[in-house]
Amino acid sequence: MTKRNFTVIENEWIMLKDGTRLAARIWMPEGTDQAPVPAVFEYLPYRKRDGTCLRDESTYPVFAEAGIAGIRVDIRGSGESDGVIDGEYTPRELADGCELIEWIAAQSWSNGNVGMMGISWGGFNCLQVAALKPPALKAVISIASTVDRYNDDIHYKNGTHLSAQLSWAATMLAYQSRAPDPALVGDRWKEMWLERLENEPFFMEEWLEHQRRDEFWKHGSISEDFGDFPVPALVIAGWADGYRNTPIKAIEGLGDKAKAMIGPWVHKYPHFAWPKPRADFHGEAIAWWNKWLRDEDTGAEKLPQMRAYIQDGPKPSLRREFDPGFWIAKDEWQQPEMQSYYIDQFGGLAEGMPIAGATDQDVYLKSPLDTGTASGEWFTLKPDAEMAGDQRVDDAGSLVFETLPLEKAITALGQPVLTVEVACDEDWANLIARIVDIHADGTATRVTFGVLNLAHRDGNAEPKAMEKGKKTQIRLVLDALGYNFREGHRIRLSLSTAYWPMVLPAPGDPGLTIDRASIGLALPLLGEHQRISVPEPENPDPLPKYIDLEPGETARNVVRDLTNGVTDYTIYEDTGLSQHPDTGLSTRQIRDEIWSIVDGDPLSMSGTSTWTCDMQRDNINLRTISVATIACTRDEWLISASVNAFEGDEEIFEKSFDKRIPRDFM
Structure with a gap:
């Protein structure tokens, strides 16, 4: 052509x-x-x-x-x-x-x-x-x-309440606080900028009200x-x-x-x-x-x-x-055939259905509140620590069941389903299920996961409290997977009550009594298919090149204060200062985010996301600094936000607000 x-x-x-x-x-x-x-x-x-x-x-x-x-x-x-x-x-x-x-x-x-x-x-x-x-x-x-x-x-x-809600609200606050390009809009640019700064909403306030x-x-x-x-x-x-x-x-x-x-x-x-x-x-x-x-x-x-x-x-x-x-x-998608697993008498994950009428095999699960630091981001932009890491660190705080080494490969495509009977210490708790591929050397790859606020077990429109201490049948549909579990690998099912910081904790940090005899895992099999090839792009490096004026930096750390029982999860993303070769416009964005929690105290949870955005060309030097935070009590979400805008060294705008929003089975 x-x-x-x-x-x-x-x-x-x-x-x-x-x-x-x-x-x-x-x-x-x-x-x-x-x-x-x-x-x-x-x-x-x-x-x-x-x-x-x-x-x-x-x-x-x-x-x-x-x-x-x-x-x-x-x-x-x-x-x-x-x-x-x-x-x-x-x-x-x-x-x-x-x-x-x-x-x-x-x-x-x-x-x-x-x-x-x-x-x-x-x-x-x-x-x-x-x-x-x-x-x-x-x-x-x-x-x-x-x-x-x-x-x-x-x-x-x-x-469940995802921490990405704060991260994204902070991102949008930063993006919407930035000025239009004076080269395109002319003399109105500052008037337009101030109008945005004054009137832009903090999106998370509306999200938390629903x-x-x-x-x-x-x-x-x-x-x-x-x-x-x-x-x-x-x-x-x-x-x-x-x-x-x-x-x-x-x-x-x-x-x-x-x-x-x-x-x-x-x-x-x-x-x-x-x-x-x-x-x-x-x-x-x-x-x-x-x-x-x-x-x-x-x-x-x-x-x-x-x-x-x-x-x-x-x-x-x-x-x-x-x-x-x-x-x-x-050629045509159909509901996949499901391969069923249950927990056998030795505590292993075995092929087959749970045995009806089996004697209760109750086990109590209450994960450390910082279980989940290997979860990565909910949505990922880079294939580094934003992706889920080796799951052994999170499995240490989880209840795990795994198969014997597979005698033949199992290939799956679709959404797995977990069924289990649980009793809760309080009105509700979070339940997290992960499917993990255990390699021959013990490395643990997260294949997929699912999360559930137990008050939402029968739907998300009208949640209802758990009856304390009473076993309740739970059905949890996990996220989709397309995965080949190789011969010799083991499939692990990991259950936890925490997955922080991706999922924010329940206010009471309740434990769960789990009936092992009731656990059923249904894995969707690949079924009939054709092997195909999908063309790759001719250009292996398709993005244009801009002028790098100052280098960027990425850092992601977990710091555990063993003396005081505090875990901090920090994210630092600096794009560096780059200039578009045609427009002469130079920009930089810095995200500096920290999540913190104290062992045994879910109400200590807090998150702060700070964004610094720079925009430069010849005679303009504009900066906005926006900060968004979340904390909680047992009954309320506590959120705040602020925006400061600078033209050169002069601060031309400042606003801030605080809001308390009732928790609703959240």
Whole structure:
């Protein structure tokens, strides 16, 4: 295929019907005056000018060379767009998205067909906008997203409270506090900046006011009505990321409208993600767009419903460069056959079903509160200590059961299910289950995990207290896996009541009485499939190169004060100062985060996330420092936030607030 020439429009103002100007960066193929082209639209709050420019510049030129226009728009109140953001996936955001699609389709260079894509926020809102059925939107590509905002995002998971909620609220506070680029918006830049600083919300306040799966979370969750979803969706995720369930849920809910791909990756686009092997996302996407936006015979509609990379015994390491494994395809996804395990008389994990009527084998479990320091991040951006480490450190605080060395390999794809009878000391506790691959040398790789606030055992909309001391049957669906347990390895089931700092603790630190005789683990088998190859990108280093002015730094540490029983988990991420060679804009972001807990005292839990963001060019030197914190009492969440903004050495803005929010089975 001949590559087209194209032009880049650095900033195009799109006027909404209410008079708000949104800022767009456009990659436009040549020749549209003779032959209009389809367009792909991505819509984010992450700043096209200096936030997503690296990945945008790796993809949209390739689309433009293939005759597809790329439209990257800053959400209202972010980047160079007017206004103030009003939250996450709000009705106004989605309505603006529909209006933008209408604008794109009406342009003289457009053939009237629009696709929408994105990763994370953009992966979410392309599904959500599609569900509103704007007529010109014909297909989506959604990466690292969710169909269920309550259970598969950074806020809550089966009623447990994820620490990522603070981390992400702090991130958004930092991102939304930054100034627009004066080179694009002109003399209004400072007025726009001060308006944002004054009026931007602290997202976590709203999130904590909805601790159950209520209408707030149902909004934007397309799982509420899969049958009404109108367009084809290519749904992509990575096993190393927290959003790994979405491709399976999408094809189960959307049927033939959806195609799934799951690789070994962290939270990145597949053509530059880690661990390798990567996938040729550009080729995948262009075939998808040409089918649904041009009606070309690219075979996109004939793709297998599921393509998945089966990990073949990767070990945790300081950096996961490459995961051994193989690609498989299933033309049609069906519920997998489940292989059952139970706990035998010797305390081992054995193939078979729990024995009905077996004598109770009660064991008491109360994990140290700092069990979980090898959990890594909930969503991962780098294949280093953000990924789960060797699980032996967390297994020391867990109740573990494992098989004998496997006589033959077992290959699994799908979501495992744990059933168990437990009695709780209080109204509720957290239960965490992990499936771990034990290598011949004892190295322990976390394959998947699941978490449950026991008050949410029968659903997330109306939690109910446990009856203290009474055994209750629990069913816990773990996150999806695609994994080959090799011959000679052992499969370990690890249960704990803590998984800190990823999961914040219950207020009473209750223990659980677990009936070992009741434990059943169902592992989804791979079943019928084809081995396939998935093309890798031709360019092994697809991201553009910027000018490094000052180096970055990454550090992640666990410090245990053995005298005072305090564990601190610290994260330091400095991007370094880099300059875009074309715009001359230099930026830097520093995340400095600490989580702390005292042994035996769940109410000692605290988290503080501090962000410093710099923006420099010739005569401008802008900085914001934002701080977000969380602590708790038995009955309340205690949150605070502050933002300070500087122009040169002068502080031009400061605000702070504190809020107490009642805990609701949280």
